[in-house]
Amino acid sequence: MKLVEVKLITRHVFFILLAATARAQVNPEMCRYPLGMTGGQIQDEDISASSQWSESTAARFGRLEFDNGDGDGAWCPDIMSEPDGLKEYLQVDLRSLHFITLVGTQGRHADGMGNEFAQRYMIKYSRDGSNWVGWHDRKGRQVIEGNRNAYDVVLKDLEPPIIARFVRFMPVTDHSMIVCMRVELYGCEWLDGLMSYSIPDGHQMIYRGLDVYFNDSVYDRASAERLTKGLGQLTDGTWGLDDFLHSHIYGMWPGYDYVGWSNKSFPKGYVEMIFEFDHVRNFTSMKVHCNNMFSRGVRMFRQATCYFRSGSEWEADPVTFRPTVDRMSQTARFVTVPLGDRTASAIKCRFHFSDLWMLFSEVAFQSGSAVYNTSLTPRKPGHPTNTLPGDDPTHKVDDSNTRILIGCLVAIIAILLTIIVIILWRQVWQKMLEKASRRLLDDELTARLAVQTQAFSFHHSSLSSEGGSTSNSTYERIFPLCADYQEPSRLIRKLPEFAQSTEHLGPSTSCKGVTAGGSDSAPHYAEADIISLQESSDSSTYSITAVNMNLFAGTDSSMKEFPRHKLTFKEKLGEGQFGEVHLCEAEGMQDFLDEDLSIEGNNESPLLVAVKTLREDANKNARNDFLKEIRIMSRLRDPNIVRLLAVCVDSDPLCMITEYMENGDLNQFLCNLRLKEAADEDKTEQEENEGKSMVSYSKLIGMAVQIASGMKYLSSLNFVHRDLATRNCLVGKNYTIKIADFGMSRNLYRGDYYRIQGRAVLPIRWMSWESILLGKFTMASDVWAFGVTLWEILTLCKEQPYSQLSDEQVIENTGEFFRDQGKQVYLPKPACCPERVYANLMLSCWRRNAKQRPSFQEMHAQLMESLA
Structure with missing residues (x-):
């Protein structure tokens, strides 16, 4: 175990502690776990496609690999029937709603026999399997730049993130090449269960001659005047800054972080929002992130009145909450609205103005489904906690479980500290051994310069071993006893016909007693400051003949030490x-x-x-x-x-x-x-x-x-x-x-x-x-x-x-x-x-x-x- 691994373990423990103490909301920076294409958690039956080139390129082969294999598996659609190729897609069913922050794509190279990849692609997603939405970034761009070769994995952050169960990858092509894709999605489970919210569209503020727009620019089901049946900035995991004229996202316009409304546009004095969920839940609270810059006419809501619906009708008795008025601090904050353990599949809340403007940047819910999932036990990858600041601990777990967890965390930290001490001790010991071996090498330098009677071989250098010996000779020993045939390098993949036949090469170039194989990697021209002469003890070597040895025998092998x-x-x-x-x-x-x-x-x-x-x-x-x-x-x-x-x-x-x-x-x-x-x-x-x-x-x-x-x-x-x-x-x-x-x-x-x-x-x-x-x-x-x-x-x-x-x-x-x-x-x-x-x-x-x-x-x- 290396020190970097210890750092990763420590970071994971920190995340667990953060979930247990800070109780933070879904954080896009932490919610980046592979969701199962690579690891196999996503089953074959959950991967489908519009078409396939052949049985060997079916949808189930569209799993991203970090090249532990030969790179042969991939999804390849049938010949694109449309110029833009947007009818072809690879679909992944995650079985439940997920908060998706990152996607990865890779092509198909088939260990040199293939060279197919998607240079560009688009993404569509759905939360219910019937209503599909095209993803676009915060500036409205839909096309994502993909791969430039069939080998490398290209990761793309989704800004804004996606909340979906179904995701489709749709290659964009001009028919210049066959397209193949391997994919992975990264994120975590969406524990809110929120399927959509419906709100009035945001308004424009003119502040000292500056246009400030409070519209929900990433809402994924936009309609005229009122936004319905979609999700957007209120669920993107980005909280607004204290000063609404600035944004978390670089290069965006003033007011971008917030969705806001003017009191003048609502005669009844409140903004009505409807939240719909995946199933009936037992709601404990709602968190609303509000701006409170009252010096500019913005305050958090004066009152929230929430109605509940489990069937077709809204219940008559609402829950009403009045937060404490803050006339001192202008910092933005989460306001917790208790929902009284009410059961519902939809919630309608009316937020009453207390000033000229009301600005929200995030809304999240704590419900019965989330209660069991947000216990303070460590989660498996892909399912981090989804709680919010200020949650009431009485809604989580009892004190005995908390004490047990704290004891476990203390034990884990003690074990990690022990491991760190052992690793540091090993590193010190290894450095001592390296210094000792270095002195031995220095002492033997003259002997090393003397003529050696060992055998030498010319072969490929390894490109894959970390820290291994890499051949980067400029002057390198070869043997004219035969033509030294080598396995084709990576560049031969430019010529697929070579793999079918070697007839063009003429007579066999292999030598008796010598294996013609070896590494299939390209010869390594690394930096010329290290010139190596490969030595080998395997059977595929030739001894230097006595004539060749005589070429060196008469020379003075000692070199003088210069001050x-x-x-x-x-x-x-x-x-x-x-x-x-x-x-x-x-x-x-x-x-x-x-x-x-x-x-x-x-x-x-x-x-x-x-x-x-x-x-x-x-x-x-x-x-x-x-x-x-x-x-x-x-x-x-x-x-x-x-x-x-x-x-x-x-x-x-x-x-x-x-x-x-x-x-x-x-x-x-x-x-x-x-x-x-x-x-x-x-x-x-x-x-x-x-x-x-x-x-x-x-x-x-x-x-x-x-x-x-x-x-x-x-x-x-x-x-x-x-x-x-x-x-x-x-x-x-x-x-x-x-x-x-x-x-x-x-x-x-x-x-x-x-x-x-x-x-x-x-x-x-x-x-x-x-x-x-x-x-x-x-x-x-x-x-x-x-x-x-x-x-x-x-x-x-x-x-x-x-x-x-x-x-x-x-x-x-x-x-x-x-x-x-x-x-x-x-x-x-x-x-x-x-x-x-x-x-x-x-x-x-x-x-x-x-x-x-x-x-x-x-x-x-x-x-x-x-x-x-």
């Missing part, structure tokens, strides 16, 4: 899920560097570096991933790959210090340049270097050569970058290029990444079709990204790849690559790009068959030839 006080913060480059990336100056860094490392700058001046930090509150898995990233980067030795220079791991926060080039990232660098025209080719190289705003085609190809060289080195080690782009390349003096991985953590490039269902984050405009749809990352998918990066370079990064397409259209375009029917869209040829480079190099990077794409070694040689 933190010699780092001077310059600016924040970006941040990710578990840490941040800072641009710093490192004083005396030259003393910590290996002999083979050449860096920009001199020995006297501070060196510009990038510092990745791990947050102190990061979990153990994130900490392990950070150490794995250090181990990986410490072995990457190439002039076109950013080098790890030193580490700070003697205390928190853990830091790794890497190279940073003086001209920043390649994307921003190119954006500030313009291409040198052919007429300027006779300029000397010195003039070209001085004209920093211009760059030649040959220089651009030289940058691409360096990127290809760095990727050739990574591919020789069987590493996949997975996020190759100009934003992840740094520029130094004389157009020196080094490949890095900072782009994803920078807010500047947030638009380059597409978030799937609020979880996975993918640079889809740079990704191959098989990476997007199949979750398959290989050196061939890096080749695809290199083709996009080359396109960026030759267009000087003036626009985003596929800028004419939305993210969804980019994904649809990958589907055309999958279908292979010649309808796929390619990036256009840049203006300065020769046809041979575009046709022989770029387009070859984007071939559908990954095996037909060139290697980085071939592309490096090809680019070198084009420079000659």
Whole structure:
């Protein structure tokens, strides 16, 4: 049990205590319990519909789920017969009147096989099953904005709330898609039993030139002059403020909280109201919330005379009540009218004026049915108490029951306090263990950087486990021994035909001894500040061969500890899920560097570096991933790959210090340049270097050569970058290029990444079709990204790849690559790009068959030839 759970339990106990002591009216903020679609309390026979698409999409399947299942169940109507679709509905019978404050909707995704949901819908409701009313909000709008995808649950507050037994959800559609719905209603039982009230329509006051309207604007059965057979603001759970010129509801007009009448309009001196109930009840009292701002001519009623009816005739002997006149306080208040335990199914009350105006904001009743339900015992969810301030305790339960309840509450509070103490003690103990394990990790850092003979595997990261290990590698180990087929990712749901057949994929890509399954979740491009190399002990792994191990055997795995006080913060480059990336100056860094490392700058001046930090509150898995990233980067030795220079791991926060080039990232660098025209080719190289705003085609190809060289080195080690782009390349003096991985953590490039269902984050405009749809990352998918990066370079990064397409259209375009029917869209040829480079190099990077794409070694040689 976590501390947040304790808070929830404490809050529930507080609600019970509130019901026992404050005896508050139905509170819309508390009355938000699920009424049984999700939990199954609402039976199948109580869920009906106008039609159904098939037996598997009948009304009983319209229960909202929080995706514990596969999301296959939903109600789907038959083809909409009307343009607005308002003849189709899903109906829920709650068996009794309920106060409904919230509704939730969800679509049908069928674990990727479906994509049906209601973008908009309307609600109708009824208290008796025959008279139906269309819900509208406080500003008169009837259409509710629904779902934007088939997965997420969308909750909508109902303002005003609904008092009903029957509720209908009515999808609004333009026939552009099939509609399916899963729903839930939230609220509590309506214990008043009030079915309707009939009152004169409210009047308009002009106060100091200000129009103040006291009409019942949410009354659900409006008619001329007199409002009959409906409910409205007198039962919406919102009490008026002391000053009637202001409203509880933001943006509403003066007087909105109240229904009010002028004495001048009633010659008899009273306002008559009729209240009708669901059945005969034994009434004890009535609560009326009145305004008493007498300085503006408003006072609470002088007298209330109530008549009762159990059959067809009103009884002759009424109950009369005269409240105490208050000439001191102008606060609004509830006035309790005793009803003398009279039995009736309808009550007619006449409220007599005591001033120019009389304003009511709420009316509620205590009756025999409510007496038994408002005993001070805790209620099951969905049935909170419905009593009002100032209730007479003699009408509730006897003192012995009260004493028993108080004793139970004291015992519950004592148990909760004990649980809180235990949880706090456990948290302290866990922190002590974490600190101990952290010290052990620090002590073993050097050993962790050494060559390990364990097996590695490339697989999907988990998107669903909380606090679990998440793979977000930028450099990740793969194995060329076979094509590593992965289960289709969530994006394959855009292509329903894929689930029917895998014939388009060609020969089987599974490997002997390796299960082709695994997670069906999309590869996790989380923030780039944590780069992990997944380790596995299951049967679906390959050991690194002796040849591959030799690639690391000769390297020095130890990294020197750099003094933190010699780092001077310059600016924040970006941040990710578990840490941040800072641009710093490192004083005396030259003393910590290996002999083979050449860096920009001199020995006297501070060196510009990038510092990745791990947050102190990061979990153990994130900490392990950070150490794995250090181990990986410490072995990457190439002039076109950013080098790890030193580490700070003697205390928190853990830091790794890497190279940073003086001209920043390649994307921003190119954006500030313009291409040198052919007429300027006779300029000397010195003039070209001085004209920093211009760059030649040959220089651009030289940058691409360096990127290809760095990727050739990574591919020789069987590493996949997975996020190759100009934003992840740094520029130094004389157009020196080094490949890095900072782009994803920078807010500047947030638009380059597409978030799937609020979880996975993918640079889809740079990704191959098989990476997007199949979750398959290989050196061939890096080749695809290199083709996009080359396109960026030759267009000087003036626009985003596929800028004419939305993210969804980019994904649809990958589907055309999958279908292979010649309808796929390619990036256009840049203006300065020769046809041979575009046709022989770029387009070859984007071939559908990954095996037909060139290697980085071939592309490096090809680019070198084009420079000659």
